[in-house]
Amino acid sequence: MAEVDDEVVMSDDEGTYNLPNKRARTEVYPVGTIKKIRVFDFMTYAGLVAITPGPSLNLILGPNGTGKSSLVCAICVGLGGSTKLLGRADNLADYIRRGKKSCWIEITLSGGCGGNAVSGSTGSRGRSTSGDQVIRREIKSQGGRDGHALTYDSSWMLNGRSCIAKDVKDLVLTMNIQFDNLCQFLPQDKVTEFATMTPCQLLEATEKAIGDAELHGMHLKLIELKRKYKQDKEVWENNERTLQKFRLEHAKQHRDYERFEAREGLKKEIDLLQKKILWLRYIECKKRLNDAKEKLAAASATLRAKTAEIQEDTEPLRKLEKKLIKLREERDKVFRNALALRRAWEQASKKLDDAKVDLDQTVDKKAQLQGKSDRHKAKLAEMRREVSQLETDIENAPADAPQQLYDQKHALRADFEAELTKYNACVDEISDLRRQMLRYEQELSSVDRQLDQLQDPREQRLKKMEDKRRGVSGVYHWIRQNRHRFSGDVSAALCLHCVRQKSL
Numbered sequence: 001m002a003e004v005d006d007e008v009v010m011s012d013d014e015g016t017y018n019l020p021n022k023r024a025r026t027e028v029y030p031v032g033t034i035k036k037i038r039v040f041d042f043m044t045y046a047g048l049v050a051i052t053p054g055p056s057l058n059l060i061l062g063p064n065g066t067g068k069s070s071l072v073c074a075i076c077v078g079l080g081g082s083t084k085l086l087g088r089a090d091n092l093a094d095y096i097r098r099g100k101k102s103c104w105i106e107i108t109l110s111g112g113c114g115g116n117a118v119s120g121s122t123g124s125r126g127r128s129t130s131g132d133q134v135i136r137r138e139i140k141s142q143g144g145r146d147g148h149a150l151t152y153d154s155s156w157m158l159n160g161r162s163c164i165a166k167d168v169k170d171l172v173l174t175m176n177i178q179f180d181n182l183c184q185f186l187p188q189d190k191v192t193e194f195a196t197m198t199p200c201q202l203l204e205a206t207e208k209a210i211g212d213a214e215l216h217g218m219h220l221k222l223i224e225l226k227r228k229y230k231q232d233k234e235v236w237e238n239n240e241r242t243l244q245k246f247r248l249e250h251a252k253q254h255r256d257y258e259r260f261e262a263r264e265g266l267k268k269e270i271d272l273l274q275k276k277i278l279w280l281r282y283i284e285c286k287k288r289l290n291d292a293k294e295k296l297a298a299a300s301a302t303l304r305a306k307t308a309e310i311q312e313d314t315e316p317l318r319k320l321e322k323k324l325i326k327l328r329e330e331r332d333k334v335f336r337n338a339l340a341l342r343r344a345w346e347q348a349s350k351k352l353d354d355a356k357v358d359l360d361q362t363v364d365k366k367a368q369l370q371g372k373s374d375r376h377k378a379k380l381a382e383m384r385r386e387v388s389q390l391e392t393d394i395e396n397a398p399a400d401a402p403q404q405l406y407d408q409k410h411a412l413r414a415d416f417e418a419e420l421t422k423y424n425a426c427v428d429e430i431s432d433l434r435r436q437m438l439r440y441e442q443e444l445s446s447v448d449r450q451l452d453q454l455q456d457p458r459e460q461r462l463k464k465m466e467d468k469r470r471g472v473s474g475v476y477h478w479i480r481q482n483r484h485r486f487s488g489d490v491s492a493a494l495c496l497h498c499v500r501q502k503s504l
Contacts, residue, residue: 029055029110032175034075035132036108041097043070055110069188076187078105078137080168081179087189093141093150104138109175133175134159135168176208184209352447359437359444366433373426380423383416 029035038050044067051060051071060068073086073095083090096103111131136157141150156163158171179185182194183205197205207216 031110032177033110034107035110036106037071037074037078038106039071039074039078039103040105041100041103042074042105043067043095043097045070046097072187074105075107076179076185077139078107078135079172079177079179080137080165081185085179085185085190086187091150091152092139092154093152096139096141096152102138102140104136106134106136109133109135109171109177133171135171137168178208181205181208348447352444355443355447359441362433362437366430366437369426369430369433373423373430377423379419380416383412383419387412387416 033055034053036050036052038048039045040048042049044065049067060071062068073088075081076086077083077092077095083092089095109132111133138155138157140153140155142153154165156165156168158167177184182190182197183202186194204216204219207219
């Protein structure tokens, strides 16, 4: 329930009257509580108006225009609050009652339990450090000029002594009076803003309004701790999930590690067994090596004995083998010489045949050229006779002979010169063929001499063989005549192809 405990003192210029209290004041005013408000010519109030609130809930009731909001403005302006919080005029001169030049506001704030007005020691600028605090603010208007707005002059007094606005604001701050807190000071124009506040904002504003700075600081610290707790919890949950993941990976890797250890143990055991096997093989191989060395020594001794016996038995055989090798070398040399002579004879024969063919072709070509030359020669003689006859006709012809004779003469002479050129070419070509025939004849003579040189020793040897054994010559000539009937190379008599070497 709200308890109304007011004493209103109103005056009209010089007269004042008080409303009696309904009960005795026995309650204690908390620190910063308004104990008395006095205004003079402030807004709607004319003259002096004094209000004495109680320590509990205070209500100001009245119809519109009786000054309820003016009292709220007086509290804000009188305690150094900003006019922007009121939603009204920003110029303090507008708060002076119409028709007046000045106004003043005086507010008494409780200093706490046992506080009395203007009691206690005073500090700098006359501000009391304990007891009730009386704040007085006077506003004087100064008329505007040239249509400009009114200006004002504001002065402060604290406990009857002049001070500055900062001293008042510091005092208000120490008493935890918060004009920007809607839970403590709610002007009429700020109700809509108050209705839009969130529960968290209301709680924070309430803490600031009813408690000291420590409570709000503890609340902020609690919020920060809660936020940090959430962060730490989130980090802890992430770490827990990471730890669980690492545990699963560790369990999986532990199984792999166990398998790896088992595999490594088996590898070591296998390596040891392989080394043992190699050692056993080494011992066995060493034993075999010793046995083989003994057998080798015995076999070497036997081999040396048998070798000595074989050398004694095979000495005549080696001599015969050396002699056989020498005879084979001589036979191979004879065969090579025979083959070389045969190839030389065949090459000479082929060269002779080719030279004969070339010679025959050259003779035929010479005969053709000779006939051609004879024809050209006859034609030249005929053309000479025609030219001589034509010249004779021209000489015997009269002076007015036709030009045709002269043209015929020139044409005939041109044909003669062309035919003479062809004749000379044939003569030159015949000369070249004669020189070529002479070269071929020389080559034929050389080849014939070579063949004679090859045939003479063979004929002599064949005659000697015929003297010793009849029929050899017939067989030799038959083989030469029928050589094409054999599938391979056949030599009739090897001795005919042998050549005596001086070194032999």
